[in-house]
Amino acid sequence: MSAVKTTGRNMIEAINDAHRVMMARDEDIVVYGEDIGFFGGVFRATAGLQKEFGKTRVFDAPISEGGIVGTAVGMAAYGLKPVIEIQFADYIYPGYDQIVSEVARIRYRTAGEWTMPMVIRSPYGGGIFGGQTHSQSPEALFTHVSGLKVVIPSNPYDAKGLLISAIEDPDPVVFFEPKRIYNGPFDGHHDRPVTPWSKHELSDVPDGHYNVPLGKAKVVREGEALTILTYGTMVHVALAAVKDNDIDAEVIDLRTLVPLDIETIEESVKKTGRCLVVQEATKTSGFGAELATLVQERCFYHLEAPVERVTGWDTPYPHAYEWVYFPGPIRMKNALKRVLEA
């Protein structure tokens, strides 16, 4: 077998390439959303696609998230595969009814006669001084909805491979992209210079088609002292904290929240006996609660300490207090300490 050709890509470029690869392979894929056509999207995720695949497969949509999702349901019912962009996750709510009541339910309520293969992509998370309405992490509002898959990549390689898998998946996938790390990984040290993806091995993204499977977590660091369960931007924050504090943690990048890779989680926690779950989202009823609950349900007798949570606070994401809100290095360190010293 010949070596796979790779190209250095940041996350946006990787996501863009996933679109390109899949649109060339599957004529039934259509891409639309606000500003995604000629302009290529406010984050440039769809740059060049309209030129390459034409206006009827890649086009701007009215500012109506409900209409975007609603028409996508019809398109999927027809037999197309819509890959739609919601400009910011904070603006997904006008489409929430169509997602929860329709996209998620149609396979079930039609006993499989109609299916809803579609990908709803949306940049999420804070760390870019976006204030209350460009910073939210609403994944838990989707993990509670049966019928949806929820995927969150943490690096360019996974972003492309997961997006390809999401597009190929027969079920609807909500695909949240951590916008803070579009252009480079972020370790939570807002006061230190950032490094671009080009310095990171996972920006070496294969050209062409490949899959990172849905439902499979990745152990991004092996360790014995505790297990850290996280996803998105927080993977990098967790890795940095582990390094900064010289802790032999096992760090698991979940990649898919639903369906969850429970095996990898259980195996790890049973080994380490301690667990920390890390989310950027507001604390109460976040996905971390589901993770913590599952871990204690399934690994209780292996646990030497309570499962701890590192999360954003239960407030909106306040513009100027971004770095007080963001679950950064100190919050990580303190939680690690709690878990390890308990």
Place this chain on the structure above:
Amino acid sequence: MSAVKTTGRNMIEAINDAHRVMMARDEDIVVYGEDIGFFGGVFRATAGLQKEFGKTRVFDAPISEGGIVGTAVGMAAYGLKPVIEIQFADYIYPGYDQIVSEVARIRYRTAGEWTMPMVIRSPYGGGIFGGQTHSQSPEALFTHVSGLKVVIPSNPYDAKGLLISAIEDPDPVVFFEPKRIYNGPFDGHHDRPVTPWSKHELSDVPDGHYNVPLGKAKVVREGEALTILTYGTMVHVALAAVKDNDIDAEVIDLRTLVPLDIETIEESVKKTGRCLVVQEATKTSGFGAELATLVQERCFYHLEAPVERVTGWDTPYPHAYEWVYFPGPIRMKNALKRVLEA
């Protein structure tokens, strides 16, 4: 002090009376929603109010949950107190954006200059053969949203007292009413005859004004063997299961989910050392996950067994399989066994 006069009321009558009492006391209360005016609501919760308080304080709204909540925001900004009805919780999603992005955030984003005192009432839960779209329990989609209070009564006395407190509260309250028990408590035995509220002491509802405070749980049964945390219909199912299986459980009716009465919970679990959380909602990322996580975070060293969950399944609520879906007596019994025998 003279004895308080009481009247036997089912939950609907208690809720209706709370409206009446409050509307008479506070001219700024307006009540609207689909079919709630002349007709008095599909569950009759607002029966007679239009006649008593006039068409400009009690009126039918267009079938537009987004418009209902959106206009309520404006009314609250003006200085009124809207008490609005969403006909079924399953239909709250078109209003979700206004609730999450506006109602919940306005006090915060205006630094308290504008507040959003309002009550969003909605019947929720299954057990009435309502199928997928008249049975949902979406409370966890609101407990994750900071700025909202979430209240769920389990009997007529609490329903009236909590609704009065919700109306008087300076913050927005999502008030979910377990429709299965509007007319009588339900122990989960769908195959046994139901009893009306009139046979239940908590249907002895005081006339006039009284409060059941928000944020305070109620120990509805004291016990030593384990703590059951639940709310709504499931309070009755839990009590029945405890009785049927002769278990000395402490049963806590949370009444308010946010803000939670953590003291009562901690005190009980630290005493019993075992805990079961019970929700009717679908399992994954339900409010039970937050409860279980909090309990193990705060009572870990008192726990002799994992915190277990009794929940609905991670499927839509299927019409004919209502009693396979519903977390009934057998699911309760098995979970109690797991918690006690672990």
Place this chain on the structure above:
Amino acid sequence: MDKATSRPNRPALALHVPEPPFRPGDTPNFSSIKVPKAGDAPRPDVAAKAEETFPLCTHLVRVLDEKGKAVGPWDPKLDPATLLKMLRDMKTVRTFDDRMYRAQRQGKTSFYMKCTGEEAIAVAAATAMDPEDMHFPTYRQQGLLVSRGYPLKTMMCQIYSNAGDPLHGRQLPIMYSDKKHGFFSISGNLGTQVPQAVGWAMASAIKGDSRICMGWIGDGATAEGDFHNAMTFATVYQAPVIIAVVNNQWAISSFSGIAGAEQATFASRAIGYGMAGLRVDGNDALAVYAAVKWASERARTNKGPTLIEFFTYRAEGHSTSDDPTGYRAKGEAEEWPLGDPIARLKAHLVALGEWDDARDAELDKELDAMVRATQKEAEAMGTLPQQGFDNIPSMFEDVYASTPWHLAEQRDEALAEAREFLGHEPK
């Protein structure tokens, strides 16, 4: 609250709350409703600019006159066989409704919804469209299925959630779904289907297909944001879609004024978007047919979408859960100025010399017998009270294409519970 201000030259404001003309106890009198003469409405060319239709948004396309004669430019000049099939289908719907309503009252299922008085709309629309065309219906378009030959027995099995229910007992009665008959799964959530219809039509256009699509919505549900979403997307992309508003005057207990009908017809919404619009006598099967035909030809030739308001009356309660005597005057249906759609189509056939009372009575008998016989067959497969513990694993299927671990665990738990509850292995 801050005190309401009253200022010089600034009059006190007042809220207008619409109220229907009649409430229980009143004697309904609909003489204020303007009913244009049959044949009066002009018929623009199918390729006309949208604005040529705007006057029709406040008019009423009518073909059948009081004597049952088809008149005017909208007369579709249908052959008697087609007319007779429509009559038969409409009668079938009504007979079916009556039987199923009773079945619910007898405790055989949980819920039922009739479309009494509105039978012409779905039946004539189905007749005017191609069989390959797609519908995104609401719960009052059972006539589409009947007209397209979907088995009544299967409908009944769905209503009973029994072994013959293609939806495996998952959906509320009457929430049919059938791909082969171009009938999209009915949603419990009002309005959602209309942008979906637009999306389907957009997809058909994207693929250079020739199939068009029709999205249905009630007068009350037009207030949902999704109606606007549908109108916007249909307009922007000139989707080959027909959006049908069935204005039956009521939304449960709320009259159409609560959805905005006091100030404008529902057809007028089209004008706001620059979309073609028609307002049609929904109790006149020929007018319905002609309007849908016109709009479908328009859509089919890439001339853009059409909004059609079907003006009709919900002659019965909203559903088996509803008692309309609580909020509207008795006798409204009888007073309704557009008459009964079945009677009017029958009169037309009689006027044509193609039909008579004897044959009509014969047909009624035949349909009644047929529906009863079908009902027996369906009930042989079970009614709701017997359902709910057979084939439990099916309940965990189709959440996803394949069953993830958590649903597999839950399925096993559910099976164990059922075993214990039943005292034997569930079927």
Place this chain on the structure above:
Amino acid sequence: MDKATSRPNRPALALHVPEPPFRPGDTPNFSSIKVPKAGDAPRPDVAAKAEETFPLCTHLVRVLDEKGKAVGPWDPKLDPATLLKMLRDMKTVRTFDDRMYRAQRQGKTSFYMKCTGEEAIAVAAATAMDPEDMHFPTYRQQGLLVSRGYPLKTMMCQIYSNAGDPLHGRQLPIMYSDKKHGFFSISGNLGTQVPQAVGWAMASAIKGDSRICMGWIGDGATAEGDFHNAMTFATVYQAPVIIAVVNNQWAISSFSGIAGAEQATFASRAIGYGMAGLRVDGNDALAVYAAVKWASERARTNKGPTLIEFFTYRAEGHSTSDDPTGYRAKGEAEEWPLGDPIARLKAHLVALGEWDDARDAELDKELDAMVRATQKEAEAMGTLPQQGFDNIPSMFEDVYASTPWHLAEQRDEALAEAREFLGHEPK
């Protein structure tokens, strides 16, 4: 997917995707835009039936002609002092925008949005309404605050999220909020404010108050369901509200055709609901004033709501995060047929003999100096880079009226973190 069907006599469908007339590299030429002569539009009585306004939904209310003369029935005949105040306010807005844009570019804050070319709209609307009336604005109505005398310094402090920011650094720059000035908190979520405005107006009517309300929305955002919700509720309850669509032709990179402007004007939406509607030259301060005055008198006398489309052009990028050269032709603003609103109002004052170039230059200088001085004062209270660790407890306030245990715990944790990060007790 199933294969797209192609059938006899059934032509292939095609999707229409709107495309703006000019893209980067093109030479813009707006001669296809019909600009009616100033003074041409009739002015219906304030109490007229809504339908009398319908022709105005496709017309354009204009008062100022090319020579700066005010002509026709919509001439509000304002006194020079008012005109001069409007000119001053519009210039203040522009000067402020320029300074704050630069401040963002200098790294003093995260974000800024100008309203260049649209200054007449908010300023003249504020002038036409009573000071007690309420506004539910979007992010391009800074002119409302300026006209109502809200301190520029406070606006700047909000932009810098500094110690003088009344919103405690919680909101994105320019998301002002001030109750005293009747300026409702700007939302990041498009469209939400319009049904809120209707609700406020309904409340005012319920209480018999005399204050009316104006809700603002951009052309692009009219596609949101909330726009329809607002139109429906406003119509049904005849709320004393004005709904203003600022059609500046662009929504970030999407031209107004993507919101439906190819088929109908935004003012036309009013017709669909039976609401009064006006389409107004948004670059003509007098026309804006006159239209808002008309609509406000209508609302104030319980004659119902009005939809006004202000036809204008977004002369600059969407925000500091946007570079319009990526999607539209250079020079569009200069070619825009309705000119610059400030230049036009100035010309009018000059034509009236109330103003001249010298005084105009003087005013520019004065405003520039004033804004710069204010900016210095504001910056003395801090710019964004210095914010974020002072008064941390405030960040946990106002989530609720009082702080529940979980937020108290989180506050204490945040304080401990800050202590550690800063190496000293946070302020």
